[in-house]
Amino acid sequence: MDTFALIVTIGVALGFTYTNGFHDSANAIATSVSTRALTPRVALLMAAVMNLAGAFLGSGVAKTVSQGLIETPSGSRGMAILFAALVGAVVWNMITWYFGLPSSSSHALFGGMVGAALAGSIAVYWMGVVEKVVIPMFLSPLVGMALGYLAMTAILWMFRRANPHKAKRHFRIAQTVSAAGMALGHGLQDAQKTMGIVVMALVIADVEDYGDQIPVWVKVSCALMLSLGTYAGGWRIMRTLGRRIIELDPPQGFAAETTAASVMYTASFMFHAPISTTHVITSAIMGVGATRRIKAVRWGVAKNIVMGWFITMPAAALVAAVSFWAVSLFFG
Structure with missing residues (x-):
């Protein structure tokens, strides 16, 4: 296996993680910034630190990504497939970031994997794609919206006799905790997805085996790149989440963040399901x-x-397929 091809593929995987960070930083902090619970830079720094911490909380999602969606390819062709999958995800991340559309980096990656696998004529585990990607893609926003509605209804009832100004002041403080929980969940979910891709690259190159633990350097590098990307910020998407869907106040921001974080922890620890943080927080806000x-x-x-959610996977798959055809000669 060409060592250069392995290094390039891992480099692109870390680049994807960086774009994931600044693309999805809005998920963790948009509500806190829009309600003025936190200043933008303080919120970004907090999110970056919590993303870093969340990346070390588990490995179930990483294993789902590396083993549950497509057949592990082999040789230089396999590395070309992995490279093309990452290119598809990165390109779609940049397009949606430019237009301020809070699409899912996770589903861009999954779409890229499927598109590259089909172009490279390797097996796609369609049952795994349906169970681990498609069903959570539909279910998690519905759960997020329903729980967000119920959480906010409960808050309105519990604080119905409270002084509105005092309540909002206290909820601004509480949002510091809920935003940190949201960022921790984002690190738990999204850093692991790239870890799974890097592990696949190492397996293809015969450097690692699936039976081994995820190397510490893989965890650290993926976590750091996600954190750096988060700190870079995604202001275009932040405006969409924080203000364009609805003008949030502190109690609403707290309810949305708490709901989204709860859904992410449940999906990660109980089901090892790689859900979209973007889908969950957006639906919770709704x-x-x-x-x-x-x-x-x-x-x-x-x-x-x-609509952007629905076209993310096929669009990233198409870009990945074209990328595979373009780079297969290079890796071959």
């Missing part, structure tokens, strides 16, 4: 906003976001 009144949510903006 559910929380609907408690004010249905028309308070800008459903036109929400519709565009959801």
Whole structure:
């Protein structure tokens, strides 16, 4: 196996993690910034640190990505497939970032893997794709919206006699904790996805085996790149999540973040399912906003976001397939 090809593929994987960080930093902090619970730079620094910590909390999601979606390819062709999958994910991340669309970096990666695998004529584990990607893709936003609505309804009832100004002040403080929990969950989910890709590259190169533990250097490098990308910030997407869907106040921000973090921890620890942090926090914001009144949510903006969710996997798959055909000669 060409060592250069392995190094290039791992480099692109870490580059994807960086784009994942600045693309998805809004997931963790948009609500806290929009409600002025945290200043943007403080929020980004906190999110970067918690992303770093979350990356070391487990490995179940990484194993799902590396073993549960496509057949592990071999040789230079296998490395070309992995490289092309990453290119598809990175390109789609950059396109959606440019337009301020909070799409899923996770599903861009999964789409890239499927598209490159099909172009490279290796097996796709369709049952694994359906169970681990497609079903959570539909289920997690519904759960996030429903739980967000219920959480906000409970808060409104519990604090119905409280002084509104005092309550908002206290919820701004509470949002520091909920935003940290959201960032920790983001690290737990998204850093592991890249760890799974790097492990696949090492297996293809006969450097590691799936029976081994994830090397410490893989965990550290993926976590650091995600944190650096997070600190770089994703201001375009932050405006969409924090203000364009609905104007959030501190209690709503706290409810949305707490809901999303709870869904992510449950998916990670109980099901090892690689869910989209973007889908969960966006749907939680919609559910929380609907408690004010249905028309308070800008459903036109929400519709565009959801449409972006549906086209993410096929679009990334198409880019990955084209990339494979373009680079197969280079890796061959």
